[in-house]
Amino acid sequence: MHETGLAIEIHRIARAVADERGGGPLESVTVAVGDLAAVEPTLLEFAWRAVVEGTSDAGAGLLVEWERARQDCASCGEIVERAPGSWLRLCPRCGEPLRVSGGDALDVLRVVFGDGAAASERGAA
Amino acid sequence: MTEVNVREKVLAANASAARGLRASFRESGTLVVNLISSPGSGKTTLLEATARELKARLRLGGLDGDIATDRDAQRLRDAGIPARQILTGGACHLDARQIEAALAEEGERLSGLDVLLIENVGNLICPTSYDLGEDFKVALLSVTEGDDKPFKYPAIFARAAVTVLTKADLLPHVDFDLDAVVNQIRALNPSARVLVVSARTGQGMDGWYALLEEERARKCAAVPAVACPA
Numbered sequence: 001m002h003e004t005g006l007a008i009e010i011h012r013i014a015r016a017v018a019d020e021r022g023g024g025p026l027e028s029v030t031v032a033v034g035d036l037a038a039v040e041p042t043l044l045e046f047a048w049r050a051v052v053e054g055t056s057d058a059g060a061g062l063l064v065e066w067e068r069a070r071q072d073c074a075s076c077g078e079i080v081e082r083a084p085g086s087w088l089r090l091c092p093r094c095g096e097p098l099r100v101s102g103g104d105a106l107d108v109l110r111v112v113f114g115d116g117a118a119a120s121e122r123g124a125a
Numbered sequence: 126m127t128e129v130n131v132r133e134k135v136l137a138a139n140a141s142a143a144r145g146l147r148a149s150f151r152e153s154g155t156l157v158v159n160l161i162s163s164p165g166s167g168k169t170t171l172l173e174a175t176a177r178e179l180k181a182r183l184r185l186g187g188l189d190g191d192i193a194t195d196r197d198a199q200r201l202r203d204a205g206i207p208a209r210q211i212l213t214g215g216a217c218h219l220d221a222r223q224i225e226a227a228l229a230e231e232g233e234r235l236s237g238l239d240v241l242l243i244e245n246v247g248n249l250i251c252p253t254s255y256d257l258g259e260d261f262k263v264a265l266l267s268v269t270e271g272d273d274k275p276f277k278y279p280a281i282f283a284r285a286a287v288t289v290l291t292k293a294d295l296l297p298h299v300d301f302d303l304d305a306v307v308n309q310i311r312a313l314n315p316s317a318r319v320l321v322v323s324a325r326t327g328q329g330m331d332g333w334y335a336l337l338e339e340e341r342a343r344k345c346a347a348v349p350a351v352a353c354p355a
């Protein structure tokens with residue numbers, strides 16, 4: 001369940017982004033997850049709901065954008081016949097080691113939040 | 126409603142602590158290995174043997190991650206090297222901030238080491254994602270765990286520079302296809318080094334000790350201010 005630790009970090013980062021701008025409750029947070037990041041998205045979303053429950057951000061959504069890994073063989077070019085997220089690192093055609101790029105992302109991309117207390121007071125005045 | 130685009134790593138706090146640790150280990154010429162395996166595959170037993178064999182030639186220290194008990198650190202201390210237990214209180218992995226805190230609290234006893242041996246929490250999955258400032262990860266797989274495990278837990282075998290197959294003295298008693306396992310590891314990590322050992326009988330252990338000594342010498346040679354053992 002390292003997804004719980006990740007959800008706590010995502011919430012901390014998103015909260016800091018909103019707080020720096022005087023923002024209120026989070027509406028949604030978008031994260032990029034690489035298919036080699038060893039993260040299970042349904043577990044991450046489940047952990048996220050548990051982390052925000054009971055806070056002012058309860059109900060905020062977690063949106064996941066997948067980042068694909070790319071495998072290249074020096075002789076055969078890009079390997080497209082493997083399933084996304086494959087960990088196999090030998091070329092299926094010639095058996096030579098492959099070069100892998102991308103797929104390791106685990107980043108907060110976008111934070112959407114409502115008005116903060118200060119802004120609401122200004123609106124009421 | 127406000128929308129802000131950021132690009133911040135979820136594990137940025139861990140990555141920053143790991144960078145600090147790596148810089149400090151580079152300065153002291155300390156080789157750091159991060160041992161990862163399922164519970165009961167023989168991490169502590171491998172480290173006990175390592176402590177007994179190498180402590181006369183190298184200054185060793187250990188950090189042991191577990192959910193409960195300080196049994197593993199005690200075993201390493203009994204084997205003659207300084208060691209500290211890190212209790213995670215339920216978490217399934219060590220993170221870089223725990224390493225920082227443990228080293229700070231131990232002070233002199235675990236500073237300026239030749240080799241720091243980090244034994245992660247017994248788990249083949251979660252510890253894979255956390256950089257501890259190590260030089261490389263070492264995956265352990267005991268022959269009693271079954272010969273299908275590299276393909277079932279690919280991330281750790283893909284990311285570990287070294288895989289140690291342990292309990293080799295039990296090979297005659299279990300159905301474990303050694304060649305098949307080595308081929309799986311190579312398919313996941315073509316440059317991985319694979320060792321076959323038994324800490325109990327000593328089989329193959331010389332290769333493990335030599336690997337640690339060579340890697341320590343290589344790291345030490347890059348630090349002019351540190352006197353490297355010949």
